[in-house]
Amino acid sequence: MMDFLSTLISGLSLGSIYALIALGYTMVYGIAKMLNFAHGDVIMVGAFAVITSVSMLGLSPVLSILISIVCCVVLGVSIERIAYKPLRKSPPLAVLITAIGVSYFLQSLALLIFGSTQHSFPKIINMPAIELGELTIRGNMLITLVITTAIMAGMSIFINKSKTGKAMRAVSEDRDAAELMGISVNRTITITFAIGSALAAVAGLFYGTTYGFIGPYTGSMPGIKAFVAAVFGGIGSMPGAMLGGILLGVIENLSKRYISTELSDAIVFAVLIIVLMVKPTGLLGKKINEKV
C-alpha cells in the first residue's frame, strides 16, 4: 500500500512536469494554430541555463532560475518571430517542418556548446523528505507538486479572468473577429510563446532536479510525452493539458513499477490510442458547437 502511494506521488510529480510542458504546447496550438515541436528543446535550453549559471558562473539558485526563465522567454519569442511568423499564412505542413528544423537546430547548438556528454544538474532544491508514518515523500517532489499546482491554478485564473487571457481565448477561437475587436493577433501570439516558454523553463528546472542529468537531447522525450499529454487531454484545452499531463505521469510510473520499465512508454502510448479511439477529441477536447 505504501509502495503504491509513493509510486502514485512520484507519478503525480512527474505528471505535473508533463502538465507544465503540455500547457505550453496546447496554448501555442490553440492560439497560433501550430504544433511547436521545438517546445521540448526549450526545456533543455532552460536546464542548461541553470547548469551554466549555478555550476559554471556560481550564481545563486534564485538568480539562476530567473536567468533560465528569461533565456527561455527570449528564445521562445525569437523562434516565433524568426521562424514561424513569416509562415503565418503558409500551409500547416510547412510550419510543422520548420518546427522540426528549429528543434534540430537547438539540439545541434547545445551539442556544439556543451558537447554530447550528460551534465549533472545542480542540486538547487534542498528540501528534506517528509515522513508521514511509513510514507516518505521526497522533498523535490513535494516542491514540484506544490509549485506546479500553484502555476496551473494561476494560469487558469489568468486565462479565464484577465483581459489578456480573454483576448487569448478570443484569438484562439476566431482570429479575424479578435482583430476586429482591436486585439493585436501578433502581440497575442508573442505573449503566448512567452508564457509557454516560461513554463518550459520551470519544467526544465524540475525535470533536471528529478533526473539529475541534462544532455542536448534531453528535451525531446518529455517534449513528445507532453505533446501526447496535450492530445490525450484534448489539444487546445488548457484543463485538458493539465489532466493529460498528470494522468500520463501517473500511468507511466505505475506501469514502470508494476508492469515493466521497458514497456512503460509503450503502455502510455497504448492508453493514448485507446482514449482517442473512444473519444477522438481527447478527454476534455471540445466539440465545436456551431449554431447558424
Add this chain to the structure above:
Amino acid sequence: MLKVDDIHVYYGQIHAIKGVSFEVHEGEIVALIGANGAGKSTILKTVSGLLRPKSGSISFLGENIHHTEAYKLVNRGLAHVPEGRRIFLQMTVRENLDMGAFTRKDDSEKDIDDVFRRFPRLKEREKQIAGTLSGGEQQMLAMGRAMMSKPKLLMLDEPSMGLAPILVEQIFDIVREFHAMGTTILLVEQNAGKALAVADRAYVLEQGRITLSGTGEELASSDAVKKAYLGG
C-alpha cells in the same frame, strides 16, 4: 468620413473588386447592395483592414488607412460586424461584450448596461456561452459588441441574413436606433428592399464594380434595381 477611391482587391489570382469608389459622409446610412458573390463582404473587409487593396486608397476621418492593421482602426472609431456574426461562441455573452470594449481605457460598465437594456434577452443570458444563443440573439450580441467600442462608423455585413421576418424588422429598427444615437452606418445587404428603405444613399455592386448609385428612394424606384433585386 470614409472615402474609398478606385480600389482593386484580389484573392490570389481572383480579381474580386475591380476599381470601386464610394463615400460615406458623417451622419449617413449608406447601403451597399448586390447579389451573392458581388464583392460586398470583400469591400468591408478591405476597409476594416482584414484584406489589403492591390491598388487604390481608403481614407477614414481624413487619414489614409489602407496600410493600417485592422486592430488599430478600432481605436480610431471603426467597427465592423462581419458576415455570419462571428461572435466568440465559446465565450460568455458578457465576455463577448468585454471583448467589444477591448481597446477602451475608460470604464465600460455603463455601456454594457445600455446594451443589456436594449437587448434584455442578452441580459438574461449574460453568463451563458454565446454558442447557445439563437441566431437572432447572436446577431444582437454581435451588434451590441460592436457598439461597445463607441464607433463613429459602424459597418454591418448582412445583419438580417438567415433571420425570421419579425427578427429582420427588429434588426433594421436597431440600425435606425444606432443611427439616431449619432453613429454613421455602412450597411451591406442582400435584402435590398429593406436596405434601400433605411438608407440615405446606396450603391449597387455587380461583379466587383459599382453599377448604380443614388439616394435610397431613387434606387428603390429604378427599373434596373426593381428587376434585379426587388423581384420585379
